Amino acid sequence: MENRDFWRWSEDVFVDTSRDWRSANIISCGIDVGSVSSKAVVMLDGMLYAYSIVRTGVNSSESAKKAFIPIEERTGLKLNNCNFIVGTGYGRVNITFANKTITEIACHGKGAHYAGGPKVRTILDMGGQDCKAIHIDSEGKVTNFLMNDKCAAGTGRGLEVLAELLEIPIEEIGPRSFDIDEEPEPVSNVCVVFARAEAYNLLRKGWSKNKVLAAYCRAIAERVCSLIKRIGVEPDFFVSGGISKNIGIVKRVERILGIEAVKSTVDAQIIGALGAAIFAKVLYEKSRG
Amino acid sequence: MIVSFGYMDGSGEYFITVDNSKCVKCASKPCISACPKQILEAITNDYDELVMAVKNEARNRLKEECSVCKPNTGIVNLPCISACPFDAIKHSW
Amino acid sequence: MFVVGIDVGARYIKAMVINDNKKIIVKKKLLSGYENNSLVKNLIKDLSEEAGINIDQIKKIGITGSGKETVDKEGIILSEVMSAAKAVYYLHPDVRTIIEVGAEESRAIKINSSGNVVDVVVNEKCAAGTGTFVELMARTLEISLEEFGKIALQSESRIPMNAQCIVFAESEVVSLIHSGVDRKDIAKAILDAIASRVSAMTRRVRVEPEVALIGGLANNPGFVYALKNNLEVDNLLIPYEPQYIGAYGASLLVLETVSLG
Numbered sequence: 001m002e003n004r005d006f007w008r009w010s011e012d013v014f015v016d017t018s019r020d021w022r023s024a025n026i027i028s029c030g031i032d033v034g035s036v037s038s039k040a041v042v043m044l045d046g047m048l049y050a051y052s053i054v055r056t057g058v059n060s061s062e063s064a065k066k067a068f069i070p071i072e073e074r075t076g077l078k079l080n081n082c083n084f085i086v087g088t089g090y091g092r093v094n095i096t097f098a099n100k101t102i103t104e105i106a107c108h109g110k111g112a113h114y115a116g117g118p119k120v121r122t123i124l125d126m127g128g129q130d131c132k133a134i135h136i137d138s139e140g141k142v143t144n145f146l147m148n149d150k151c152a153a154g155t156g157r158g159l160e161v162l163a164e165l166l167e168i169p170i171e172e173i174g175p176r177s178f179d180i181d182e183e184p185e186p187v188s189n190v191c192v193v194f195a196r197a198e199a200y201n202l203l204r205k206g207w208s209k210n211k212v213l214a215a216y217c218r219a220i221a222e223r224v225c226s227l228i229k230r231i232g233v234e235p236d237f238f239v240s241g242g243i244s245k246n247i248g249i250v251k252r253v254e255r256i257l258g259i260e261a262v263k264s265t266v267d268a269q270i271i272g273a274l275g276a277a278i279f280a281k282v283l284y285e286k287s288r289g
Numbered sequence: 290m291i292v293s294f295g296y297m298d299g300s301g302e303y304f305i306t307v308d309n310s311k312c313v314k315c316a317s318k319p320c321i322s323a324c325p326k327q328i329l330e331a332i333t334n335d336y337d338e339l340v341m342a343v344k345n346e347a348r349n350r351l352k353e354e355c356s357v358c359k360p361n362t363g364i365v366n367l368p369c370i371s372a373c374p375f376d377a378i379k380h381s382w
Numbered sequence: 383m384f385v386v387g388i389d390v391g392a393r394y395i396k397a398m399v400i401n402d403n404k405k406i407i408v409k410k411k412l413l414s415g416y417e418n419n420s421l422v423k424n425l426i427k428d429l430s431e432e433a434g435i436n437i438d439q440i441k442k443i444g445i446t447g448s449g450k451e452t453v454d455k456e457g458i459i460l461s462e463v464m465s466a467a468k469a470v471y472y473l474h475p476d477v478r479t480i481i482e483v484g485a486e487e488s489r490a491i492k493i494n495s496s497g498n499v500v501d502v503v504v505n506e507k508c509a510a511g512t513g514t515f516v517e518l519m520a521r522t523l524e525i526s527l528e529e530f531g532k533i534a535l536q537s538e539s540r541i542p543m544n545a546q547c548i549v550f551a552e553s554e555v556v557s558l559i560h561s562g563v564d565r566k567d568i569a570k571a572i573l574d575a576i577a578s579r580v581s582a583m584t585r586r587v588r589v590e591p592e593v594a595l596i597g598g599l600a601n602n603p604g605f606v607y608a609l610k611n612n613l614e615v616d617n618l619l620i621p622y623e624p625q626y627i628g629a630y631g632a633s634l635l636v637l638e639t640v641s642l643g
Contacts, residue, residue, distance in 0.1 A: 058557070058560070102335060103335050105335065106335040129550065141336070142290055142335070143290055143291070144290065144291040144292075145290065145291070145292050145293065146292075146293040146304065147293075148296050148297050149296070149349065150296030150297075150298055150348075150349035150546045150547060151296060151297065151298040151299070151508070151546075151547050152547045152548075152549035152550060153298075153299070157549055157550070158549065161549060189299060189507060190299060191298075191299050191507060191508060191509050192548075192549055193509035193514055193518070193548050193549070194486065194509060194514075197392075200416070201416070204416060223297065226297065226302065227297060227302075230293065230302070230304065230381070231291070231293070296546070298507065298508045298510075298546075298547070299506075299507025299508040300505055300506075300507045300508050346542070346544065349544075349545075349546040350546060350578075352582065353578060353579060353581075353582035354582075356582040356583075356585045356586060357585065359586070
């Protein structure tokens with residue numbers, strides 16, 4: 001078998017070709033430089049127009065520009081055509097061309113409010129290197145916030161390590177974790193470093209890879225729920241971030257919390273950048289009086 | 290807004306929670322000087338309120354940093370919580 | 383009359399034969415694997431051969447370590463805490479705080495003047511406070527464990543490590559290497575980081591002299607230096623063959639049961 005990069009997920013770009021940015025009044029842009037992925041979102045008059053997701057490189061300032069390029073290539077829209085740019089995310093201080101930077105917490109609140117609807121009150125964001133639980137009010141303003149970015153278990157990086165370990169493409173983890181006869185007990189130790197020995201032991205005991213995946217997804221879901229329960233769950237419930245695409249974890253989280261997540265009208269990985277773009281429009285309007 | 294600083298790992302959950310709506314009422318923030326490890330600071334949050342926050346570099350080491358005030362045995366009166374006039378601070382462990 | 387003490391660790395199995403005068407006749411260390419049961423069976427045979435004794439001269443076998451449950455048909459199961467306390471107190475009765483850093487677990491034990499355990503704190507869920515952290519970082523730096531300890535001692539710098547998880551620390555170390563930071567400074571930063579975690583754990587049972595350090599990482603001079611600084615103690619006692627203390631304690635404990643029985 002050739003050397004596959006099991007941790008590699010697909011980069012993405014979307015443009016609403018039915019609209020033309022040249023005829024828009026306000027072009028607002030949000031850029032979210034995360035530790036693992038960078039996202040750019042463009043809104044025309046408060047409506048989503050385009051977005052792109054790329055892998056963050058070693059340099060966060062370059063990653064911010066890189067995130068916008070796929071949009072520019074497809075639409076001809078340049079960064080300096082945008083009326084207002086808000087930067088957010090882990091690398092936001094390095095987005096030199098942003099008009100303002102806002103924390104990803106506030107941006108996630110606003111973004112979830114737009115993508116999940118005004119009834120969203122609880123947000124779970126599972127990112128590349130962190131996990132966040134956020135409460136928002138009816139306007140999308142943050143009222144409670146908790147984050148874990150110390151421990152890789154339950155983050156994208158942790159899942160990447162698991163994918164490499166079991167030699168399964170990261171996008172297959174979710175579906176395969178349900179292709180089992182019976183839901184196993186969760187693994188006792190979520191530590192990704194100890195996972196190597198623990199996973200080998202399970203495989204040697206005759207467990208299939210799918211069953212091992214299920215046990216890990218369950219353990220990760222439990223610890224994520226532990227985080228959310230610290231601030232409580234109130235409907236509507238919204239899940240964002242890269243791991244929201246992993247049904248192995250999301251479905252189990254829903255099961256444990258006893259609540260189903262509302263559907264997102266956009267790719268859940270861009271919620272931060274989306275919120276930033278919404279803030280950008282508001283700030284631009286404010287600046288014009 | 291209620292903000293929690295800290296982390297969870299395999300050994301447990303370690304969070305310091307600050308109720309910003311109570312904290313903003315306090316001008317002097319005596320908790321900051323009360324902390325023997327100097328891990329607290331004053332910041333302006335996303336909603337333009339001057340509140341206390343745990344310094345970035347200490348957030349993922351709370352168990353370690355706070356260990357000076359929290360031995361296994363013995364009575365503990367955390368200096369930060371005792372100093373706060375508005376009961377805005379909570380520790381999860 | 384002889385007894386055997388075995389410490390089935392996460393990375394190494396340590397074992398020894400002692401006589402009724404508590405003297406260590408022979409000791410051995412080998413990599414633990416997935417078939418610890420057969421490894422231990424052969425180990426006992428090898429030990430008795432090397433000691434020049436017959437297997438039936440071995441009156442009792444004491445087994446401790448994180449893998450003790452996987453070999454329980456072989457002997458008497460003993461806790462790591464009791465084994466550590468037994469051996470350390472026997473060798474150094476003035477010790478009150480014992481710190482053990484193993485491959486996948488670390489613990490701090492408080493004993494009183496009679497050698498009884500009065501407080502324990504264990505870290506077994508997070509790899510960042512264990513030997514595995516150092517091992518992985520050595521691999522990332524592409525140097526041996528022996529090198530690691532030595533070069534860290536040569537560094538005078540104080541670079542803080544922000545990442546608290548091995549997975550993130552690996553990326554942080556790679557960034558530091560790419561930005562041209564000297565390997566010895568990175569090595570020191572890594573040892574400072576784990577020493578800081580181990581000290582914080584120890585403070586939960588209160589640091590009371592004399593303090594002893596046991597387990598594989600006690601053989602790393604860079605780590606010992608970093609830990610001594612972090613604990614702010616005048617003395618950090620390293621018993622003779624710190625990696626074998628668990629096995630020694632297990633043998634001392636079963637020796638007692640033989641004398642009684």
